Ligand code: ADP
């Protein structure tokens with residue numbers, strides 16, 4: 001891991017109507033690093049992730065992923081669609097829900113991005129998809145349909161599908177919140193292996209022990225601002241800010 005930031009968010013602002021959701025967020029994620037976003041419901045964690053991959057369009061500030069930066073300051077016009085689409089492909093996102101295509105087999109789900117979006121030939125995409133399924137422990141399920149999988153397996157397919165686009169950063173938004181508690185561990189294990197294997201990662205989680213153990217750094221958000229950011233263990237075990245202490249108190 002070098003100190004160069006793979007993701008750099010500066011002065012990011014986002015409103016929905018009169019609701020000021022992000023009030024000037026700065027966040028850096030080193031190449032190969034993992035940052036966990038924690039904070040109460042409604043604090044803007046999902047909106048921040050969605051702004052990093054442009055599912056939500058920032059009102060102001062800049063977002064850089066790798067060597068590409070988009071500025072939203074004072075622009076009346078958005079960057080061109082092509083630029084937005086190219087930028088979006090740099091980040092893979094996994095949501096709480098599984099979002100798989102139900103009518104497609106597991107391997108077709110994983111191949112669909114490369115084949116449809118990037119125009120990769122199926123006979124090239126297939127072995128790559130199989131190796132990703134192997135990486136998430138599901139090579140044996142390639143021909144199955146999502147309906148026959150457990151929630152944990154579906155979420156692992158969703159991770160493989162995001163990886164198939166060869167993103168520069170993976171964004172996880174409460175990837176285990178919808179799972180039966182018995183199935184949480186297998187998904188966290190895949191995320192942990194990815195993060196430890198050098199994938200640049202931003203994850204929103206309510207699993208504080210996981211944030212402490214997997215992330216290098218933790219950012220605590222409240223009301224659209226980052227209240228405290230620091231080394232994961234320090235923020236989780238010995239937070240500096242009273243608001244962080246109060247929030248973490250609910251988990252102890
Ligand atoms: P978190 O993920 O931390 O729970 P969110 O980013 O989902 O927070 O939401 C922050 C605030 O923005 C909430 O008040 C939420 O209701 C609001 N919000 C999020 N998305 C939208 C949207 N598309 N339209 C209007 N309000 C939204």
Ligand code: MG
Pocket residue numbers: 045046047173
């Ligand atoms: Mg959220």
